[in-house]
Amino acid sequence: MTNILVVEDDRDIREMVCQSLAQNDFRTIGCADVRQARQLIKEHSPDCLVVDWMLPDGSGVELIRWLRGKKKYRQTPVLMLTARAQESDMITGLDAGADDYLTKPMSLRELNARVKALLRRPAVYQEELDQLEAGRLRLNLRTHEVFVGEVAVNLTKTEFKLLKLFVENPNKVFSREQILDTVWGLNAYLGDRTVDVHVLRLRKLLKPHGVDQMLKTIRGSGYRFSQKGS
16 A cells, blocks of 8 residues: 655644545555654655645755655655745745645645656656666666676566666555556556566566566555565
8 A cells, every 4th residue: 555644733734634645545644743754754665745844843845855865765756735825935845856736725636636646657856877786686777788697687678667667666566557657658558467467577587597586466556676585
């Protein structure tokens, strides 16, 4: 289940937002300040954040800047929720790293729709690297070559993109819908079975090298990549 962290110091608003998100099948965690938020982010690695601007011990903007400064959380979607409706405030929030901006009072239906849209959006906070590594598995991002140790593994372009998504996001559970949107694109009209077939083929290609168990099936949720499975 997708975890959403709601950072809002107004208890009534926080509980209302959490309850609304929970009714849409999200698992919610709520807190009232920046200090608590940082701790919960480290403990739970939420899939998305809903962050108020004005907090007792700082600002949501400061929290987002801290988040974007951490390599592990650069891809975490953030929706800024605030009563500050000036264009300059919106620009400040987006420049700090927020992905979307919603002003109070807000429609809960719109809030849920925006959170869902953020979770469907391909990750954009990617650090430019030449290589990704996970145990003995190594991906060359310039040549699209894959190696286990020194042995090359021949993958198609789509299989490479799929493996790259997993390796870049260790221990994150991806739904089939999220994988379709990220690997095949938002406008691809394909079924969930497409993902299952490609994951199955990817596992078969990795199995002779003893790293196929890195790709975990999470029943009822999707797939997760774990280096511990190697």
